[in-house]
């Protein structure tokens with residue numbers, strides 16, 4: 380195993396001491412050498428501590444970890460999700476111009492194409508208003524799902540609002556009745572199409588919400604199941620629920636939940652933006668797949684984004700990373716990436732069963748700029764923790780009459796990465812305070828608060844404009860980045876055993892809360908919290 384602890388740790392320390400800005404002075408070609416342009420995207424990682432030798436060392440690690448071979452195994456349909464015994468083929472969902480993809484000798488492309496055609500036909504009918512609810516045309520679509528069956532379509536529908544001509548889409552996910560109440564409150568059941576999105580069709584939150592929405596619909600519609608669509612891997616369970624088979628869109632177990640927006644789980648998106656625009660998103664994803672498979676590692680965008688991630692978290696020891704889209708319509712991208720990255724790489728055991736000897740994936744968080752600037756950027760600029768930032772911004776917006784807004788947005792984005800890198804030293808701060816009339820010790824005290832350490836790394840992903848194609852590229856870029864980091868850490872990015880224990884305990888606690896089972900055996904804290912709720916309920920009744 381390549382010893383990152385040794386060579387790279389030493390490199391990380393040297394890089395920290397050296398800083399970022401001097402690298403631009405030493406290397407006039409740095410901006411070009413530390414960026415990758417591909418098919419309309421510009422990924423700039425020049426504002427990091429990496430120099431050419433550090434990068435070569437990271438690439439050495441990628442080679443030693445067998446990233447290329449593992450990537451090829453994934454695309455080939457091998458069962459690389461070893462803890463669940465599954466192939467990992469979300470890429471096949473967008474392989475529409477490619478050749479066959481086989482799992483155990485069976486080509487999965489015909490079933491993928493067939494389902495996509497059925498989705499298109501259905502989406503067209505809803506959009507053309509030839510598919511009708513009990514009260515006429517469908518004005519609203521409610522997608523019921525959680526995790527991977529929620530975040531992808533919700534994020535993408537919001538991102539592509541400019542392209543929406545179809546009915547309004549709502550996303551019901553939380554088992555909190557408030558979520559259902561707030562969404563249903565504004566809708567007419569006779570004109571609402573309900574999509575139950577659940578790969579397993581057993582997820583407690585989704586099935587509870589689906590039953591509630593079916594009851595709500597039954598108050599106004601004779602046959603509510605007719606206005607239900609199911610997206611799932613389990614045809615038996617969708618039949619049990621009563622969804623007509625022609626309204627069930629299924630997919631293979633080789634599509635993981637958090638990678639599933641490209642197929643049936645994306646139906647609400649397809650209804651919103653239309654099959655053609657949805658197809659453009661698939662094309663964008665496929666273009667990134669080709670790049671990931673073909674570009675040499677050093678010029679490979681997902682590989683380099685992954686290496687920068689590992690450099691920041693595993694080598695430099697920065698505990699989190701912020702995703703900061705300067706695009707209001709990408710407001711759900713950080714939440715989407717939280718699942719993609721943290722559910723994929725937040726693990727402490729390697730594929731071979733050994734405990735990781737490096738930190739696993741970082742905490743990922745973020746909010747759109749410029750809003751974040753007026754909230755948490757204080758910590759990013761002057762806090763004691765370094766937060767590597769990932770900026771995403773388009774050169775142009777979709778509001779031609781508001782182009783001046785967009786220039787301000789872009790100026791703010793670029794200013795932040797510059798400020799993080801440059802900082803402001805004590806001498807400059809002192810001069811500013813002297814100008815403001817402070818003197819002596821008071822000048823220095825005031826100046827200390829206005830110092831910015833600088834040397835804080837960021838990367839910027841720049842696009843021309845946020846379109847379905849670009850969104851497809853961006854999602855696939857992040858999917859492959861997560862893959863690269865997972866392979867290099869030796870972990871399985873495609874299972875999620877860590878979510879199971881809480882589910883089991885919740886199932887056991889419900890009857891305890893209901894008073895049907897005793898709280899005996901529970902810890903004192905849990906017993907006290909149960910007792911508080913029960914006392915409250917007793918008083919209410």
Ligand SMILES: O=P(O)(O)OC[C@H]1O[C@H](O)[C@H](O)[C@@H](O)[C@@H]1O
Pocket residue numbers: 525526527528576577578579580581582585636637722875878
């Ligand atoms: O699509 P479903 O089977 O309903 O699963 C929904 C979600 O719940 C699971 O517990 C996992 O944490 C997610 O990876 C998954 O996307």
